[in-house]
Amino acid sequence: MTSPRRSWKHWFLRHECILLVVLVAEIFLFDALGRKFLTGANIANIVRQSTEIGLLALVMTPIILTGGIDLSVGSLMGLCAVAFGMLWGELGWSPWLAMAGAVVVGALGGGLNATLITRLRLPPLIVTLGTYSLFRGLAEGLTGGTKAYSSFPDSFLELGNGFALGVPVQVWIFVVVAIGIWLLVHRTTIGRSFRAIGFSPEGTRYAGIPVGRRLGLAYAMAGAVAGLAAVIFVSRVAEARASAGVGYELRAITAVVLGGTSIFGGTGTVAGTLLGVAAIAVLENGLLRIPGVPRELFGIFTGALLLLALAAGVVTRAWANRRVAEPKAAVE
Amino acid sequence: MKAFPLFSCVLAILLGLAGCNKKSESQNNGGGKQLLVALLPKSKGNQYFVTVEKGARTAASELGVQLLFDGPLDTDAAKQNEIVENWITQDVDVIAAAAENKAGLSSALKKAEAKGIKVITYDSDANTDARSLFVNQATAQGIGEVLMDTAAKLCNEEGEFAIITATLTAGNMNEWRKHIEARLAAKYPKMKLIATNPCDDNKDKAQQEATNLIGANPNLKCIMAICSPAVPGAAEAVKQAGKIGQIKVLGLGLPKENRAYVKAGITQAVILWKVEDLGYLTIQAAKALAEGKLKPGDKTFKAGRLGEVQMEGDNIVLGKPFVFDAGNIDQFDF
Numbered sequence: 001m002t003s004p005r006r007s008w009k010h011w012f013l014r015h016e017c018i019l020l021v022v023l024v025a026e027i028f029l030f031d032a033l034g035r036k037f038l039t040g041a042n043i044a045n046i047v048r049q050s051t052e053i054g055l056l057a058l059v060m061t062p063i064i065l066t067g068g069i070d071l072s073v074g075s076l077m078g079l080c081a082v083a084f085g086m087l088w089g090e091l092g093w094s095p096w097l098a099m100a101g102a103v104v105v106g107a108l109g110g111g112l113n114a115t116l117i118t119r120l121r122l123p124p125l126i127v128t129l130g131t132y133s134l135f136r137g138l139a140e141g142l143t144g145g146t147k148a149y150s151s152f153p154d155s156f157l158e159l160g161n162g163f164a165l166g167v168p169v170q171v172w173i174f175v176v177v178a179i180g181i182w183l184l185v186h187r188t189t190i191g192r193s194f195r196a197i198g199f200s201p202e203g204t205r206y207a208g209i210p211v212g213r214r215l216g217l218a219y220a221m222a223g224a225v226a227g228l229a230a231v232i233f234v235s236r237v238a239e240a241r242a243s244a245g246v247g248y249e250l251r252a253i254t255a256v257v258l259g260g261t262s263i264f265g266g267t268g269t270v271a272g273t274l275l276g277v278a279a280i281a282v283l284e285n286g287l288l289r290i291p292g293v294p295r296e297l298f299g300i301f302t303g304a305l306l307l308l309a310l311a312a313g314v315v316t317r318a319w320a321n322r323r324v325a326e327p328k329a330a331v332e
Numbered sequence: 333m334k335a336f337p338l339f340s341c342v343l344a345i346l347l348g349l350a351g352c353n354k355k356s357e358s359q360n361n362g363g364g365k366q367l368l369v370a371l372l373p374k375s376k377g378n379q380y381f382v383t384v385e386k387g388a389r390t391a392a393s394e395l396g397v398q399l400l401f402d403g404p405l406d407t408d409a410a411k412q413n414e415i416v417e418n419w420i421t422q423d424v425d426v427i428a429a430a431a432e433n434k435a436g437l438s439s440a441l442k443k444a445e446a447k448g449i450k451v452i453t454y455d456s457d458a459n460t461d462a463r464s465l466f467v468n469q470a471t472a473q474g475i476g477e478v479l480m481d482t483a484a485k486l487c488n489e490e491g492e493f494a495i496i497t498a499t500l501t502a503g504n505m506n507e508w509r510k511h512i513e514a515r516l517a518a519k520y521p522k523m524k525l526i527a528t529n530p531c532d533d534n535k536d537k538a539q540q541e542a543t544n545l546i547g548a549n550p551n552l553k554c555i556m557a558i559c560s561p562a563v564p565g566a567a568e569a570v571k572q573a574g575k576i577g578q579i580k581v582l583g584l585g586l587p588k589e590n591r592a593y594v595k596a597g598i599t600q601a602v603i604l605w606k607v608e609d610l611g612y613l614t615i616q617a618a619k620a621l622a623e624g625k626l627k628p629g630d631k632t633f634k635a636g637r638l639g640e641v642q643m644e645g646d647n648i649v650l651g652k653p654f655v656f657d658a659g660n661i662d663q664f665d666f
Binding site for chain 2: 036039042150237238239288289295296
């Protein structure tokens with residue numbers, strides 16, 4: 001089972017590895033065709049512009065591992081952006097205190113999802129479809145749909161636009177969250193229980209694992225991180241308004257699924273999600289740097305990439321299993 | 333689960349490649365290179381901006397300028413920022429932007445200026461400290477005067493007319509009304525403004541207001557709609573009241589959405605600037621600015637086929653708005 005040859009092959013044929021090849025191929029392709037693609041400034045751009053979606057994808061991973069989904073995180077970003085703007089602009093809080101406030105609002109929003117899902121046993125798809133409209137509606141209602149907060153102090157705008165130790169400031173936040181989620185998912189019994197819930201929620205419950213509390217943790221965490229993403233977004237675009245994060249939930253889900261996490265739950269890795277986020281971010285940025293390529297193509301390529309990566313995973317694994325199975329059969 | 337080694341591998345590859353590619357950054361700054369101008373619309377799919385692009389392409393090919401045209405697929409302020417930031421790293425020479433969102437876009441434009449990129453705005457201005465020039469499609473005075481002059485012409489300079497506006501608090505429309513009323517007082521003593529009613533920028537409400545005005549004022553000769561939904565709204569009201577031709581309709585709007593009414597003789601005049609010329613002028617200005625031939629404070633600016641264009645401070649003014657009528661409306665596709 002664990003002979004070095006076997007495990008090497010096993011590693012090589014993993015979904016993450018296929019994705020890594022795709023990512024490197026993208027990088028070489030865009031370096032050859034795109035205008036000034038591989039420059040320090042552009043890499044900083046790619047990282048900045050994908051931080052918020054990356055954060056959402058990170059917290060979406062445990063949720064999808066449990067077999068759930070959260071469609072409300074993009075709308076919750078809008079609500080948290082507005083909350084941040086109001087706390088700072090109307091109540092005069094400092095940006096950093098308002099940031100904490102936005103994270104709390106996010107956690108409460110996630111907590112609402114969690115309560116409805118675990119106490120009322122409603123399907124996550126339905127609950128978060130409801131809060132998807134609810135959160136965005138609240139954000140629009142609070143601002144009349146048009147009011148926006150801007151002229152934030154420069155010290156706050158550094159969060160989304162500045163550099164710390166040579167990399168964009170928000171990268172450090174992203175790295176901390178990524179390590180936290182990775183540890184949680186891959187190094188704790190809680191992470192193991194997420195996967196167990198994904199395979200069989202009832203079985204997990206009979207095994208004595210507090211399924212409700214675990215699910216609650218996953219959704220509340222997603223909410224809090226959506227609040228964090230909202231504040232980073234506000235700092236990056238220098239404006240807080242209700243339209244923050246429109247469509248981000250689907251982009252985050254796409255990244256997670258592209259990263260190899262099963263939409264039915266049970267299997268998936270944080271590394272896969274990170275690679276999924278990177279593959280999409282590089283694709284969007286690079287594609288638009290090729291002279292004459294219209295923006296509309298990005299959607300087509302993302303869709304094709306997702307379907308091809310998933311199909312490639314299935315085909316290579318089937319091929320590998322056959323190759324591994326043959327000598328065994330000969331022995332018997 | 334060797335997840336982190338894997339991820340750090342990717343990072344290392346990315347950063348490594350970034351490092352060994354520094355050479356390409358310094359390649360493109362040589363002299364005699366084609367000027368690279370990036371044009372940002374509020375949204376790419378909007379026919380208005382498609383028309384802007386058409387004019388911009390004409391100017392770009394006349395001037396030998398390389399033109400990048402990209403924008404959000406629908407109005408998305410945050411996407412505008414991302415596009416500008418990506419242009420900054422492509423070392424474009426000039427960015428010409430129509431701001432969906434003044435404060436937000438200004439922060440990205442300032443970054444571009446800090447990197448030595450020339451920035452101008454068109455159609456919809458950013459903060460004045462985030463750009464050097466604004467290509468202004470029409471001044472309030474120009475709009476007000478053309479509206480009043482056209483109405484007077486339609487009514488033979490006498491009789492009652494009414495205005496339908498969006499809201500009584502809308503800043504730009506009140507500015508236009510001020511100039512309409514000033515022109516009225518100065519030039520057309522036999523004409524009388526009997527009402528100014530708001531329609532909340534809503535076509536149905538405009539139709540209702542127009543119907544009420546027609547019912548209450550038997551001598552009404554003309555309805556002037558100064559917000560775009562009100563032009564077809566007023567036309568529909570006139571049609572349903574059976575007063576086609578007796579009550580003239582004119583207003584500020586897009587030729588396309590009024591074409592049917594104009595061809596049917598219900599609406600006599602639609603007023604707007606020539607959108608294609610706005611794109612053309614923007615690229616002309618971008619090139620001249622990059623070459624140091626144009627600066628804020630100039631009195632006039634020679635813009636190719638448009639000839640001498642007036643400037644007011646740091647605004648380049650496209651000129652008087654254009655009157656679209658039954659004779660010419662088929663030539664315009666926006």
